[in-house]
Each structure stands twice: as structure tokens, then as C-alpha cells.
Amino acid sequence: MIDPQLLRDNPDAIKASLRTRGADEALVDAALHADTARRDAITAFERLRSEQNVIGKDVAKASDAEKDALLATVKELSQRVKDASATVSEAEELASKALGALPNLVLEGVPAGGEENFVTLREVGSIPTFPGEPQDHLELGEKLDILDMERGAKVSGSRFYFLKGAGALMEMALMNLGMKLAVDNGFIPLIPPTLVKPEVMQGTGFLGEHAAEVYHLGEDDLYLTGTSEVALAGYHSDEIIDLTAGPLRYVGLSTCYRREAGSYGKDTRGIIRVHQFQKLEMFSYVDPADAAAEHERLVSWQEQMLQSLGLAYRVIDVAAGDLGSSAARKYDVEAWVPSQSAYRELTSTSNCTTFQSRRLNVRHRPEKGASTEPVATLNGTLATTRWLVALWETHQQPDGSVRIPEALQPYMGGLSVISAS
């Protein structure tokens, strides 16, 4: 949710932001009108309510004779208060809808335009070369017996899989490596629920543009989360947290579920796009003034991971039109996938500034005695199942085996190569 004060004081700034996203500026005026209507309704209601409160006290004190006369007038007033209150509820609903339709203000410097207008910030590592055609991760996985898509489909349908043997171990190793990095940097590990209530799903914004992506359990009215960001953002909802000692950082490990509706025929081979996967997610609650710096820190931890795994990658500054509604800026780290001769997204890190925290009502007190203000939230991926794709393909050898990066070996019982047995 955008700052309603900013909407009133500087609607043009919000319009400018909408333009860089390629979104409709008319949303701003609609929100302004709804906000004014809401405040008018509140003022009218409160005036009546105040009157009712005063007379109510008189009624309590009045003698029996006076009481009857007072009750007559006050009954009529009571009805007007009720009507005014109903008007407020309607106006508030409309206003919050209109305000909620506004995406976050994009930060200065974010490239304007759509998906293709991203800016490459840097390319790191040398793109691997192979004597012949490199095998793709599915081929490698099946030959090495570490990935079984067929049985995944048999048991659960398309886009499901079994990771097996060293494949299963490697996924866990990846998570452990990321967990170590996070904990060393002061993150608090959390293993969150992956089923959440509608309010939380709503609050984190995933029922908006991503609604079709989300699994819903009708019987229990619970949602399966597509990322632990949902639970991590909800963790401190309706709380006033203490950031005087610096950012509050959590790292969540969870299974993620995505329906992948609308992606038929896209990435159908292997485990690039699947319904269920593991993800290790960083989540920071910070003072808004520190948000941009925290964003750089998150991306640098992501890069450390990629580097220690020997992957070639580029970091892109995602264009405004391709940002989620909560993000003010987003960096994707994309690793080179040899079979596709292309960079594919492995991580994403978003600075949501105070947008998410307003909706979830997470605040902090900048200093003792000061009034509360919304915190900034940021999130970023530290590892996912998809990383296996880049790892296997990048580290494949001419004999069809796969080298295990040194960083992962301690978490795999010292294993250094995966070969067909």
C-alpha cells in the first residue's frame, strides 16, 4: 500500500511512477477522490457520534421524567449515527480498494518500460565451453539416475519429479550452504508454515496479480505458499518491532507450490518450471533509510553463492513494467544455462520499501519516544531447486559425469563427482 499522505501531497510523483511502469495514471485521481470521500464520511460520522456520546451521558443521569423526552430525540440520532457509520464503511472499502490498486513507487534509476527493457548491471564469471554439444540437465539427471521426471508424473502429474540419490543430496547441500552463509551474516533461520490463511495471502499481495498461480485448499480455506516470503512477511504483521540495533533478518527454508497456470508449453523439460520446489529465502526488515543499502547487501550475498558454486551469471536491474506491485526495485541474478545458451533467473531480490509493511502493519520506532513508522521490507532468494539445472549443466564433463563444486562437497559427505554407476 502506498503512503496515503504522499497521495494527497504529491500525486504527480505517483503518476510519474505509474508511467515508468506503463500503467494507467487515472488510478491516482480515482484514489484521490475515494480518499476525499472517505474522509468526508468519517468527519460526518464522528460529529454525529460525538453528539450521541454527549447525550448518552445525559440520559444516564436524567430522572425518569426527563428520560422519556431525551430518549425520543436520541433514538432518532441513533439511527443517523448508524447510517453515517454504514456510509463510512462503504467509503473506506472503496478507498482502500482504490489505494490498493496503486503499485509501489518505483525507485529513482529503475529502467522504464517492459520486460525487455532491463539493464544489465554486470556479468561475472566466464561462460563455460564444451568440446561438443552440452547435455541438458534432464538428460544428465536421468543418465546419472539423480532425477526422475517419469515417476514424478506417474505419482503427481506433469511438472512433478523425484530428486534421487546424489540429486537429492545436492539439493539439501545447496540449502545447507546457503543457510550457513545466511547464519554467518546474522540471519535468523525460520522454517515457516507453507499453508496460510487468506488474510496473510492477501496481505502479502499474492492474491492480486498472482491469484491464478496459487493453490487453494477449499475445504479448509488455506493457501499453499509459492514462497516463504509470504510467511516471513506475515511473521511480524500487526507488530511494532525494534530496529534500533540494525536490520532484523530472517532466512526461511520451505517447500514452494505454484500452479504455473498460463505457462503451458513453457519450460516443459526438466525442473526449470515445476509445481513444487525447495527455496531458501532471505527476508529483511529495515529502517526505510537503510533499504537501498540492504538491497545491495542481499544481492551481494546472492552473488557470493553463485560465485562459490562456480556459475557464470549476470545481474539485471529489472524494468519498472516487469516489477511486481510491491517492489520498488528488483534485481535478478541469472545464471548461464549451457543447453539453452542463455541466462536464466536463479534469484530475485526485491526492495519493497514500505509498501508491504503498510498493508501488513509492521512498524518500528526510529528512536525512543518517537512515533511509529512503517518499516521497509526486502526479500531475496539464496537457493532453489532450479539451481541444480545450472550446476549440473555447467559442471558436466565429457564422460557424462558431473563435478560437485568444492563448496558443496562438505555437505555431501565429501563426494566430488556424480557418475553413472
Added chain:
RNA sequence: GGAGACGUCGCAUAGUCCGGCCGAGUGCACCACCCUGCUAAGGUGGAGUCCCCGCAAGGGGACCGAGGGUUCAAAUCCCUCCGUCUCCGCCA
């Protein structure tokens, strides 16, 4: 799954039966000041969150797990939901 108890201002509690004098008492913790030679204690005062009006001073509204209802008026009465605890049963 069955039976019952409970959910109040950071924590602990009073108030709910008998609706108005309760946005709400008390203790602890907290902040400021005072007092005491130190430790401990004592005294006085102050403190919640959100919203609306206002340049401000200030004024007003809402909030007693959540949402509805009854009433001129609800922490208090009624309903629904959520959560916690206890007992019984069942079982990974």
C-alpha cells in the same frame, strides 16, 4: 473426535453475574523528576495504538481476540468465527 474453562492497555491481573459513574482499576516493568552516603528502598508525575478536523495550540472518534446482533447506550447481554488451556477418547 467428546466435555469444559478462558482470551482486557509491555507482562500479570480487576471489572463481565446486576449495560451508562470503565478507554478501563491494581501490581510489575518503563520514562522524567525528587529523596536517600553506596546497594536496596521510597516519593511525585508521565506514559497505548490507529484515525479525523486544525497552520498550531488543541478538539474529536475508534479500539477490552475478530466479526455481526440487541439497545438511546455494550469490555459487560446474544450469535458466529479464531486462538489458548485442562480432561477424556483415538492415533501416527
